[in-house]
Amino acid sequence: MLESSTIQWISTLWHSARSDSIEIGQLEGEDQRLKQLVPSAPGVVLALLPSGKIKGVNRRLAATFRKQFIDHQSHWPDLAVSNSAFLVCLDSYPKGGLSRKLYADPSRGQVTDWEGFRLLVYDLINSVVEESKIRGEISRRVDNISSILFELFKNTHDHARIGVDGSVISDSVRGIYSRFYPIEDIARSFKEIKGLPEETDALGHYFHNILKSGPISQPRVVAKRDLSGFLELSVFDAGPGMAARWKGRDVSNCDPKEQYDAVIHCLSKGNSSSSTRGRGFGLWRVLQELIKVKGFIRIRTNRVHIYRQYAILEKLHMERHADGHETPKEKFYDWRKLYTSSPSEYPSVNGTIISIMLPLGEL
Numbered sequence: 001m002l003e004s005s006t007i008q009w010i011s012t013l014w015h016s017a018r019s020d021s022i023e024i025g026q027l028e029g030e031d032q033r034l035k036q037l038v039p040s041a042p043g044v045v046l047a048l049l050p051s052g053k054i055k056g057v058n059r060r061l062a063a064t065f066r067k068q069f070i071d072h073q074s075h076w077p078d079l080a081v082s083n084s085a086f087l088v089c090l091d092s093y094p095k096g097g098l099s100r101k102l103y104a105d106p107s108r109g110q111v112t113d114w115e116g117f118r119l120l121v122y123d124l125i126n127s128v129v130e131e132s133k134i135r136g137e138i139s140r141r142v143d144n145i146s147s148i149l150f151e152l153f154k155n156t157h158d159h160a161r162i163g164v165d166g167s168v169i170s171d172s173v174r175g176i177y178s179r180f181y182p183i184e185d186i187a188r189s190f191k192e193i194k195g196l197p198e199e200t201d202a203l204g205h206y207f208h209n210i211l212k213s214g215p216i217s218q219p220r221v222v223a224k225r226d227l228s229g230f231l232e233l234s235v236f237d238a239g240p241g242m243a244a245r246w247k248g249r250d251v252s253n254c255d256p257k258e259q260y261d262a263v264i265h266c267l268s269k270g271n272s273s274s275s276t277r278g279r280g281f282g283l284w285r286v287l288q289e290l291i292k293v294k295g296f297i298r299i300r301t302n303r304v305h306i307y308r309q310y311a312i313l314e315k316l317h318m319e320r321h322a323d324g325h326e327t328p329k330e331k332f333y334d335w336r337k338l339y340t341s342s343p344s345e346y347p348s349v350n351g352t353i354i355s356i357m358l359p360l361g362e363l
Contacts, residue, residue, distance in 0.1 A: 001203060001298065001355050003084065004177045004234040006042040008300060011173065011238045012350040014049055041086040041177050044069065048090055049171055070096045077127045085127040088175040091161060091168075102153060102176070111157050117150040118142060124178040125231065129360065133180075133228035138360050144289045145233070145358065149176070151286050152235040152354055160239025160352065164249050174237035182229040183361075187211060202307045202335050203357070206296050209312045210359070227361035234355040241302035242266045242352050256303055256343035260332075263304050268330045284330070296357035299332070305346045306332035311359065 048066055073087065074096065090097035098106035101120050104113060112120070121142055125134060138145065153176060161172045186207050200208070210227070243262040244251045251259055267283045287308070290297055296309040308331070336344045 001232060001234070001357075003041055003179065004232065004236065004353060004355055005300070006040075007045050007177065007236050008349055008351055008353045010042050010046050011236075012348075014046070015238070015350045041084060041088075044086070045088060045173060045175075048088060049173065066090070066093065073099060076101065077123045081126070081130055082128060084177065084179040085124055086175060086177040088173065091172040092170060099175075109157075111154055114146060114150050117153070118146040120176075121146045121149060124176070124233065128178050128180040129229075129231065133182075133360060138231065138293065138358055141293045144292045148286050148289045148293075148295075148356060149233055149235070151283065152356075155283055156235055156237040156239070156352065159242075159245050160237035162239075164240045164244050164247075169239065172238060174235075174239075177232070177234040177236065179232045180229055180360075181232065183227045184229075186229070202309075202333065202338060203296070203298065205338060206309050206312065206357070227359055229360050231358045231360055232355060233358070234353055236351065236353040238351040241350070242299070243302040243304060251302055252348055254303075256345055259302050259304050260306065260341070260343040263299065263301060263306065264330050264332065267332075287330070290356070293358055295359075298335070298355045298357075299352070300335075300349060301352035303346050303348045304343065305335040306341075306343075307335055308332050 047062065048069065069088075070090075070093065076087065077085065087099045087101055089099055089102060096106070098109065100106060101116075101123070102112055104110050104116060125138070153174075156174050160174055161169055163169055190208060190211065207230075239245070241251070243254070243259040246262040246266050247254070251262070254262075267287065286297070289295075290308075291310050294311040296307065296311065298307045299305075331341060333339050333341055334344050335346075
């Protein structure tokens with residue numbers, strides 16, 4: 001999840017140093033500096049920031065790049081399979097800043113319905129994964145994945161365009177990022193580092209636990225799990241952050257536990273920072289759908305960095321109902337401390353990124 005995390009880092013860097021130019025390299029020539037950004041999602045987000053100034057790139061050239069990118073995005077997807085795919089929305093762009101894949105009526109800011117997101121999921125998967133590697137639950141659970149992506153994007157549309165003071169965020173940026181991680185690459189990385197380092201984060205433990213049914217160096221481990229890899233779907237924004245939205249104020253001085261509790265409130269059934277009736281079920285519904293696809297979810301917002309996964313110890317913190325079915329409690333774990341909800345100290349970040357990791361194959 002390095003590249004999608006870098007999108008948030010770029011946004012944080014930008015908002016913490018608005019008055020300064022951002023240095024992106026030592027290449028000579030303005031066009032070369034922009035070309036240096038284009039191959040990656042974080043670079044594109046930086047180049048698209050509408051009120052920004054990149055050191056050595058004038059506003060005219062930056063505006064031309066933004067127009068070219070948005071024109072190209074309107075024709076996405078193409079036939080080529082790449083290692084990543086992304087869609088970016090710019091509220092400040094006067095025309096065409098909202099992707100038609102994400103908005104049924106961009107001129108009115110109307111988010112695409114569930115059926116539209118179902119088509120989008122197919123496009124995202126086929127853009128980053130070869131057909132031969134699409135198998136297992138993910139091929140049977142497109143409806144569940146569509147619900148997850150729809151709810152996550154609808155949430156960022158509803159809550160990330162307005163600051164805690166009620167003002168419109170002038171350089172609001174949000175979008176969707178997708179990437180495929182081949183199982184061979186994951187297994188090779190563990191083999192090369194010869195074990196699991198003590199500082200390994202939650203995602204590293206997740207991958208390691210799935211593969212450790214035998215010695216990690218043995219090829220049969222990958223075959224036994226019948227996994228082709230993992231698909232990442234991330235939704236990002238440059239809003240005030242989940243804790244700040246719930247509190248309705250700046251939370252930079254709140255302790256990590258208070259911020260963690262605020263985020264958990266956002267994820268709880270029936271809770272919403274909106275006053276509209278019937279709201280507050282979107283993020284809670286995401287957790288229900290993640291069980292069906294044995295997914296992994298990570299949330300980074302304000303000073304909170306938490307996760308939950310449903311492939312290993314998936315029955316942990318579940319609530320059994322009278323009719324026998326189970327639903328997950330709104331319980332998340334610290335990214336560094338693993339199976340504890342006691343939060344660590346993390347630097348404050350701008351916006352929110354929620355990442356889903358889905359196994360392609362049978363677990």
